[in-house]
Amino acid sequence: MKILVCGKGGSGKSTVTAMVAKSMAKRGYNVLVVDSDESNFGLHRQLGLGMPEDFTNYLGGKKALGEKMMQAFQKGDPISIFENKWQISDIPKAYAVEKGNIKMMAIGKIHNFGEGCACPMGALAKNLLKNMETTSEEMIFVDTEAGIEHFGRGVEEGCDLVLMILDPSYESVRLSEKIIELVEKAGKPLYFILNRADEIGIQLMKDAVDETHILASIPSSLEVFRAGFAGEELNIELPEIESISDFLVSGISS
Ligand SMILES: Nc1ncnc2c1ncn2[C@@H]1O[C@H](COP(=O)(O)OP(=O)(O)O)[C@@H](O)[C@H]1O
Numbered sequence: 001m002k003i004l005v006c007g008k009g010g011s012g013k014s015t016v017t018a019m020v021a022k023s024m025a026k027r028g029y030n031v032l033v034v035d036s037d038e039s040n041f042g043l044h045r046q047l048g049l050g051m052p053e054d055f056t057n058y059l060g061g062k063k064a065l066g067e068k069m070m071q072a073f074q075k076g077d078p079i080s081i082f083e084n085k086w087q088i089s090d091i092p093k094a095y096a097v098e099k100g101n102i103k104m105m106a107i108g109k110i111h112n113f114g115e116g117c118a119c120p121m122g123a124l125a126k127n128l129l130k131n132m133e134t135t136s137e138e139m140i141f142v143d144t145e146a147g148i149e150h151f152g153r154g155v156e157e158g159c160d161l162v163l164m165i166l167d168p169s170y171e172s173v174r175l176s177e178k179i180i181e182l183v184e185k186a187g188k189p190l191y192f193i194l195n196r197a198d199e200i201g202i203q204l205m206k207d208a209v210d211e212t213h214i215l216a217s218i219p220s221s222l223e224v225f226r227a228g229f230a231g232e233e234l235n236i237e238l239p240e241i242e243s244i245s246d247f248l249v250s251g252i253s254s
């Protein structure tokens with residue numbers, strides 16, 4: 001199963017992705033976490049891993065990829081980067097970091113001032129995910145950049161399920177309206193995770209989204225905050241994260 005995690009900046013996408021990925025790995029699944037956020041440099045630390053090399057380099061770098069895209073665009077061809085289907089085990093070792101049954105790769109980061117937009121990364125993320133195949137013992141999580149640009153790039157096309165993380169804010173609720181519309185158009189199932197919400201926050205968000213599609217409400221946790229602030233591995237077990245994993249497992253077996 002391939003899962004896209006989205007939401008506004010700071011809502012907890014990377015935190016929840018790392019914790020659910022760890023929980024699934026503990027349950028024995030082979031997990032791949034794809035960091036598709038070109039501006040976040042902390043996900044590998046939350047997973048307790050080193051920083052992987054940008055996957056864009058596998059294809060000759062961002063510039064070469066951008067040129068390939070431009071040529072395809074001029075010819076009116078679809079942008080096709082991979083010829084064959086890939087399994088998690090096909091990710092070249094140089095572009096993955098791993099520990100036990102959890103692996104992480106990063107599509108690419110913006111490293112330098114003026115190096116151009118992130119469109120080639122979006123095209124690569126989309127192509128990679130469409131190309132990846134998972135077995136019933138494997139799970140891929142894609143941690144996206146804030147907002148909805150990845151929907152514009154069509155990254156969700158290769159995913160089986162979209163998870164939106166909502167924090168109790170005006171921006172999250174407004175963004176959820178847009179995401180509901182976009183995910184419906186893409187024909188993908190959409191579920192919500194409420195994060196850092198107290199009782200009132202939970203009630204307000206339940207009024208904004210389909211309550212039956214809320215998988216969990218994760219409370220604000222001092223332990224999570226401290227580990228996040230220190231850039232430490234998230235070795236924290238929360239019952240709400242286990243509920244999300246239970247749901248994903250039931251989705252795989254059904
Ligand atoms: N449930 C939580 N309790 C406490 N702190 C949290 C919680 N979820 C996220 N955080 C903190 O909020 C900040 C933003 O989280 P992050 O996962 O980086 O958001 P995003 O990836 O959506 O930008 C981080 O400092 C993280 O440690």
Ligand SMILES: [Mg+2]
Nearest residue numbers: 013014037040
């Ligand atoms: Mg993030």
